[in-house]
Amino acid sequence: MKKQFNRFRVRTISALVVMAFAANAAWAVNPFKVRDIRVEGLQRVEPGTIFASLPFRVGDTYSDEQGSAAIRALFALGLFKDVRLEVNDDVLVVIVEERPTVADVDFVGAKEFDKDVLKKALREVGLAEGRPFDKALADRAEQELKRQYINKSLYGAEVVTTVTPVERNRVNLTFTVTEGEPAKIKDLRIVGNKAFSESTLRGLFDLDTGGWLSWYTKSDRYSRAKLNADQETLRSYYLARGYLEFRIDSTQVSISPNKQDISITINVTEGERYVVSGVKLEGNYLGKEDEFKSLVTIRPGEAYNADEVAQTTKAFTDYFGNFGFAFAHVEARPEIDRVNNRVAFVLQADPSRRAYVRRVIIGGNNRTRDEVIRREFRQFESSWYDGDRIRLSRDRVDRLGYFKEVSVDTQEVPGAPDQVDLLVTVAEKPTGSLQLGAGFSSAEKLALSFNIKQENAFGSGNYLGIEVNTSKYNRAIILSTTDPYFTADGVSRTIDLYHRVSKPYQDMGGNYSLATTGAGLRFGVPFTEVDRVYFGLNAERTTIRPGTNIPAAYLAYADKFGYSSATFPLTLGWARDDRDSTLAPTRGLYQRLGSEWAAFGDARYVKANYQYQQYIPLNKQFTIALNGELGLGKGLNGKSFPVFKNFYSGGLGSVRGFEQGTLGPRDVTGFTIGGAKKVTLNAEIIAPFPGAGNDRTLRLFGFFDAGNVFGENDPVRTQELRTSVGVGLSWISPVGPLRIAIANPIRKFPGDRIQKLQFQIGTSF
Numbered sequence: 097m098k099k100q101f102n103r104f105r106v107r108t109i110s111a112l113v114v115m116a117f118a119a120n121a122a123w124a125v126n127p128f129k130v131r132d133i134r135v136e137g138l139q140r141v142e143p144g145t146i147f148a149s150l151p152f153r154v155g156d157t158y159s160d161e162q163g164s165a166a167i168r169a170l171f172a173l174g175l176f177k178d179v180r181l182e183v184n185d186d187v188l189v190v191i192v193e194e195r196p197t198v199a200d201v202d203f204v205g206a207k208e209f210d211k212d213v214l215k216k217a218l219r220e221v222g223l224a225e226g227r228p229f230d231k232a233l234a235d236r237a238e239q240e241l242k243r244q245y246i247n248k249s250l251y252g253a254e255v256v257t258t259v260t261p262v263e264r265n266r267v268n269l270t271f272t273v274t275e276g277e278p279a280k281i282k283d284l285r286i287v288g289n290k291a292f293s294e295s296t297l298r299g300l301f302d303l304d305t306g307g308w309l310s311w312y313t314k315s316d317r318y319s320r321a322k323l324n325a326d327q328e329t330l331r332s333y334y335l336a337r338g339y340l341e342f343r344i345d346s347t348q349v350s351i352s353p354n355k356q357d358i359s360i361t362i363n364v365t366e367g368e369r370y371v372v373s374g375v376k377l378e379g380n381y382l383g384k385e386d387e388f389k390s391l392v393t394i395r396p397g398e399a400y401n402a403d404e405v406a407q408t409t410k411a412f413t414d415y416f417g418n419f420g421f422a423f424a425h426v427e428a429r430p431e432i433d434r435v436n437n438r439v440a441f442v443l444q445a446d447p448s449r450r451a452y453v454r455r456v457i458i459g460g461n462n463r464t465r466d467e468v469i470r471r472e473f474r475q476f477e478s479s480w481y482d483g484d485r486i487r488l489s490r491d492r493v494d495r496l497g498y499f500k501e502v503s504v505d506t507q508e509v510p511g512a513p514d515q516v517d518l519l520v521t522v523a524e525k526p527t528g529s530l531q532l533g534a535g536f537s538s539a540e541k542l543a544l545s546f547n548i549k550q551e552n553a554f555g556s557g558n559y560l561g562i563e564v565n566t567s568k569y570n571r572a573i574i575l576s577t578t579d580p581y582f583t584a585d586g587v588s589r590t591i592d593l594y595h596r597v598s599k600p601y602q603d604m605g606g607n608y609s610l611a612t613t614g615a616g617l618r619f620g621v622p623f624t625e626v627d628r629v630y631f632g633l634n635a636e637r638t639t640i641r642p643g644t645n646i647p648a649a650y651l652a653y654a655d656k657f658g659y660s661s662a663t664f665p666l667t668l669g670w671a672r673d674d675r676d677s678t679l680a681p682t683r684g685l686y687q688r689l690g691s692e693w694a695a696f697g698d699a700r701y702v703k704a705n706y707q708y709q710q711y712i713p714l715n716k717q718f719t720i721a722l723n724g725e726l727g728l729g730k731g732l733n734g735k736s737f738p739v740f741k742n743f744y745s746g747g748l749g750s751v752r753g754f755e756q757g758t759l760g761p762r763d764v765t766g767f768t769i770g771g772a773k774k775v776t777l778n779a780e781i782i783a784p785f786p787g788a789g790n791d792r793t794l795r796l797f798g799f800f801d802a803g804n805v806f807g808e809n810d811p812v813r814t815q816e817l818r819t820s821v822g823v824g825l826s827w828i829s830p831v832g833p834l835r836i837a838i839a840n841p842i843r844k845f846p847g848d849r850i851q852k853l854q855f856q857i858g859t860s861f
Contacts, residue, residue, distance in 0.1 A: 127159045131186040139194050139265055141175055146190055149173060158188060166190075175228055195228040199266035205273040208248055214271075217244055229267055234259065241271060249317040251355040252276035279351060281305050281316045283359040286330075288345070291337075291366055300333055300716075301326040303360075309785065312794065318349070318358045327362065334366065338399030340430070340439060341367030370400045373438040379445035382419065388412060392443075400439055408443070416447050417483020422506055422516050423448040452480045454515040460522040461555075468557035469493055469520060471581055474625075481506075481516060488625060493522070498552045500525040527552040557581065571597040580620075588620035590632070608643035608650070610740050612636055618667060630669040634692075637662045638699075638740050647767040653739045661738065663699045665692040680793065680828060681711045682719045682782075692741075700732040703741055705774075719782040721797075725750075727774030730808060737808045742770030744805060746818075748854050750776045751803040753820035753839030755849040760805035762847070771805035773812055778802075782826070793828040799837070819843040822852075 133154055135146045149169040152162050163181055170179045170192065178193035201218065203211050218224065223237045238255045245253035258270040284305055286297050298304065303326055306316030327344055334342035345363040352358075375394050377385055391411040393404045409426045416424030429442045456477055458466050472492040475485040486504055494502045501523040509515040528550040549561040559578035565571060575593040582589035596612045618632030639660045640650055668691045675684030691704040705727045712720040731737040747756030760771045780799045802819045806812050822839035836855040844850065 127157050128183070128186050130154055130156055130158050130188050133188045133190065135190045135192070137192040137194065140197065141192075141194060145173065145175070146170065146192070150190070158183075177230070194265060195230060196261065196265045196267045198223065198225050198227055198229050198269060199262055200268045201225060202268070202270050203273060204270060205275065206271075208250060208275055209244065214241065214244065217241070223269075229259075229269070234269065237269075237271070241273070245273075245275065247319065249278040249280070249319070249358075250275050251279045251351060277356060278317055279356055279358050280310075281318055281360060282357040283361075285359075285361045286364060287361060288364040289366060291339070291369070292333075297330060297333070300329050307786070309794075318360070323347070323349070323360065330362070330364070332402065334364075335400075335402035338369040338371065338401070339366050340370045340400050340402075340432070341365075343367070368434070368437050370432070370437050370439045372396050372398060372400055372441065373433070374440045375443065376440070377443050377445070379443075380447055381445055382416075382447060388415065388445075391415060394441055405441065412443065412445060414483045414487070416445075417481060417486070419447075420450040420452065420480040420482065421447040422451040422481040422483075423508075449514060450480070451514050451516045453477055454509055454512070454517055456518045456520060458520045458522070461524060463524055463555045464498055464522070464552060464557070465555045468496070468498075468552070468555065469522065471584075471586075472496065473520075475518065486518065490520075492625070493520070496552075496557070498525065498527050498557075499523055582619070586622045588628075590616075590618040590620070592616040592618070592634075608646035609641045611639045611641060612740070616667070626674060627670065627672050630667065630671070630690075632667045634663075634665050634667060636665070638738075640740070647763050647769055649739050649763040649767075649769045653736070657698065657735070661698040661740075663694045663697040663738075665694040665697075665701075665703075667692055675709075675711060680795070680826075681721075683711050683713045685710050695732070699738045699741075700735045701729060701737050701741060702732060703727075703729040703737075705743075717784050721778075721780040721782060723776070723778040723780075725774065725776040725803075727805075729772035737772040739769060742772060742805070743774035744768075744770045745774060745776060745803050746849075747851070748835065748837060751801045751818050751820055752799065752822060752824075752837045752854060753801070753841040753850065753852055754818060754844075755851045756854075758849045759803070759818055761807045761810070766847075771810070772808035773806040773810070774803070775805075775812060775817065776801075776803035777817075785825070795826045796823065797826060798823050799839075801839070816845075817843065818845075818848065 130152060131154070133147070133150070135143050138146070149166070149172075151165045151169065152158060156162075166181065167179050170176060170190075175195060176192045177195045180191040182189040182191060201215060201223070203214055206214060215224070217240055218237050221233075221236045221240045223229070223233050234257050238257055241255045242253060245251075253276055254274040256272045258272065260268040260270065262268055281303060282305060284298060284301070284303065286294050289297060302315060303318070303322050304315045310316045327347065331342065331344065343365050345365055347363070348359075348361045350359045372394055374396050375392055377388065381388050391408065393407050393411070394401070395404070405428045409428050412426040413424050416426075424445070424447045426446075427444045429444055431440045431442065433439065453475060454477065456470065456473060456475070458469050461469060473489040474492070475482055475489050490502055490504045493499070499522040501521075503521045505519045505521070507517045507519055509517060528548075547561075547563045549559075551559055553560040557580055559576070559580075561574070561576045563572065563574040563576075565573075573595050576590065578588060578590040580586070580588045593615050594613070596610075598610050598612075614634055614636035616632055616634040618630055620628045620630045622628050637660065640646075640654050642651070642654070642659070670689045671687065673684075673686045675681040675686050686707075686709040688707045689704070691702070693702050694700055705725070707725045708723070710722045712722070714720060727743045729737045729741060729743065744757035744760070745751055746754035746759040751759060757770070758768045761769055763769050778799060778801050780797045782795050782797045785794045785796050798821075800819070800821050802817045804817050806816075819842045820839045821842060822837055824835060824837035827834045834855065836853075838853055840852065841848070841850055
């Protein structure tokens with residue numbers, strides 16, 4: 097048989113050339129049966145990837161159409177920059193040239209972003225280490241980097257890409273960034289307003305033209321998301337004050353030629369102010385019209401308020417949900433009388449159908465175990481849909497403190513009109529902290545501290561903490577762990593192990609101390625959804641270590657009862673907390689009651705402490721904070737109250753303007769010894785820091801403090817309360833909440849130790 101030789105070669109630079117080749121009959125070959133297929137040029141790509149993409153196999157008949165399809169399929173993989181097909185003696189040879197892969201991605205000059213953030217942004221457009229590289233991908237990466245900088249108001253940022261080939265057909269990518277200066281808002285105008293002044297409306301915005309604190313708040317940096325939020329705030333402001341037809345007509349944002357100055361103009365039409373003339377109910381209210389009417393917050397005779405309308409419709413929908421109607425629809429239909437500027441509302445209700453929950457589906461918890469979230473739910477699967485229980489469940493999950501966001505959405509079940517699934521979506525946040533700290537003061541010299549806490553250890557919901565302090569006057573090592581669900585009913589168990597060495601009276605030259613070693617076991621029992629009662633037992637041994645400058649009260653106690661005391665106090669407590677935040681609260685109530693009862697052991701006593709805090713918002717910026725604390729201790733069985741259990745007052749956390757722990761009774765040597773009774777009263781008005789806008793992490797406060805401690809047998813006299821007034825700064829810093837106070841004592845007595853400037857990290861008052 098005469099050996100035939102057919103050979104053709106295709107070299108494709110782009111998909112267009114491939115198509116042109118496929119259409120060109122000059123390159124055609126006669127169909128033949130493929131005897132073998134070989135692949136040449138592979139370095140990293142597996143041959144199986146090539147064979148899986150070819151539209152033919154060994155033994156198939158090859159044609160021009162199949163060759164064109166094969167080339168297109170191989171280019172579509174995105175792995176090759178050149179593909180050729182050769183036919184030699186009925187053997188098809190696929191010759192490829194692989195694209196280089198990205199070996200490394202680096203950034204030069206990027207200061208505004210962490211490199212990991214930029215790498216993540218590029219990964220989303222397809223560029224990452226180990227992936228194939230081409231010029232189009234580099235162009236997209238440049239545009240993505242510029243977009244990231246524009247979001248930070250760095251409109252003049254320039255990005256230059258350098259591609260450096262390295263061994264094994266790889267490339268290193270270097271993005272050199274010239275960030276430039278951020279564009280600042282130089283002009284912010286609201287046009288068309290008549291009822292309210294422009295300064296009043298601009299005061300609602302988080303964006304502004306800047307001030308002396310703009311370097312911290314960055315409020316003068318333009319952000320489209322912030323501008324949208326500010327416009328919604330503006331709209332809500334008008335709609336809550338009767339302007340039913342208020343609208344924002346247009347928003348113009350312009351930037352100067354040098355890309356440094358931004359001007360914003362918002363054009364509004366206020367419309368007329370409307371008064372509510374009446375409210376009526378229509379539709380199906382399940383025969384509970386009177387109950388629904390009690391939920392109406394729209395008030396006839398007063399100005400229209402969109403917040404009240406939304407609150408009413410939400411209350412109706414939620415109330416329908418309490419009876420299992422998950423798909424209830426409530427529409428507030430306005431009937432507008434433009435002649436008299438009055439509006440009546442018709443609340444049209446359709447409860448739709450009753451439903452029950454098929455499944456509770458949890459998502460977003462990459463670290464936290466499902467059971468940690470599921471055990472907080474009060475809405476159970478295969479039970480009737482209950483809106484109250486679902487809201488309570490969401491709040492309970494949110495109060496865990498493990499998540500930045502918690503949302504519960506209702507999803508219909510296809511083919512089952514009476515069933516719904518609950519989609520619980522959480523966004524986790526870091527729950528562990530590791531702190532290494534050092535402090536220096538003229539009294540304590542150098543103090544080192546180490547603290548490691550994990551609120552959600554290993555995703556189990558358990559708390560684990562280790563604390564070490566080397567302060568001159570307060571040395572401590574504390575180990576603590578809490579299992580919030582020691583029992584299936586939600587009874588918590590806490591185990592504490594501690595060793596403290598303290599010197600309560602910070603006088604120079606003294607080397608006496610108190611050493612307390614102990615262990616505690618405490619249980620917390622939930623009595624209601626917001627109330628928890630704690631009870632437990634501690635075992636402690638406190639030793640008075642004599643030394644120079646030891647207070648006479650300590651010597652007197654030691655002579656009477658000994659230098660070492662073993663006690664076994666029973667503990668009982670109660671807590672309730674519904675504040676909107678633990679770091680920067682603006683509303684809510686916090687109450688705490690703790691007590692100890694040492695019924696047996698060397699020391700016999702009872703001790704109780706009650707704290708009450710309330711936060712009252714005056715408006716978006718100003719808050720009143722009230723705090724009260726009462727403490728009482730009493731010796732039992734003829735024994736005096738132990739001096740090492742005394743309360744102390746003075747300084748941050750009690751009465752500012754007086755040295756820490758120096759108020760109250762003194763012994764014959766003149767040392768402050770604390771007391772068995774304590775009274776503390778604080779009042780603050782909290783305001784935004786000038787120039788910080790509505791930023792809640794940096795705030796000013798003015799305060800009034802009153803308080804003192806009294807001996808076990810001394811009456812509590814209001815005329816002996818020390819008082820002070822002052823101002824302070826509160827900052828949620830990267831190392832924790834910081835409070836600085838400058839106080840001026842109003843009522844003080846001879847011998848009181850004054851300290852007008854005080855600061856502390858981590859205290860509430």
